[in-house]
Amino acid sequence: MPNDSDIYFGDYSPTYLNEIYRARGSHGQIFLYYALLADLKPALDDWIYVDKLDEFISACEKYSLVVETESVFYDEGWSYDVRSAIGSEMLTTTIAQGAPVDAGYYGRVHLYVSKSGETLDRIKRTGWYPVCVNNRIVTKPIIDYYWFGEHLGYPKCCIDFFAKFNNHNAYRNTLMKPFENTKTKPNYLCNSLVKDSFCYLYHIPCSFDCTATAELSAKLRAFIQQYDPTYVEIIDRHLKLNFLVFRERDIYAFDGRPEGNILKYNNGGFVDKYLYPGILEDIFRQGDTLEILDDRIFVHAGDRMIKMILKTETEPWFFISFADD
């Protein structure tokens, strides 16, 4: 959280896997490398700058992990021609020009990491992104999405759910579906809302109380605990926050513990500026209390109400708390 970065969403230099952290240039996804080592995940995909690739591959070798590169993505965000291509509604949020890794372009290399070369061979056949050829989008068959999810070690219930509902055209806030599917108290071990910083899972769970996801996260948490207890403590602290979720990557986090429909907080901030600017961040920084109703939220600063946020069809947000009881 930006107004208290010592406590929330700062950088973390891990004690174990530090060489991989340095070659990556950030701690995001480090928990997934632990998942490979713990045999909880067959493979992962990641992004490494071309000039860091050799350093990254040797860092992985130290931990007996093997790497397979896919292609280099350059001019990320380059989009007009692709966005206007026929079939562009099927694209994900990642858009770039692509080239073979050794073709001399500067950008981020999309690659796969695993303990096993055989797994790498399987995952690279299903992990490709849609391609734009002659103003037409070529997308992969639906079965490849399923196999890709399986190679990444996601629970079957979550793969099936994601395949049905992760449609950004049909649902502006795709995270609303797992929220609606949550029947008991949200479990912090199923919190995917901070997956690009401190987390135990990288998939969108079928619900925020998914049993399979919670079991997987608990195993990973116990494994990391043996190597880097401080990392576990920091991850837990981020997972047990409260969140206001407008859509994927448009998410605000708050500390504190809700009482009834009132949340008093010290820190409120935007989780991730990768896609959206966080237009409400200043308001939440000024405020100290959220009053959460079904169709609206009031933000209070002391005894003043400073903002009302209405729930509408175009802004179908939800509030969820993973704070301890």
Ligand SMILES: [Zn+2]
């Ligand atoms: Zn699930």
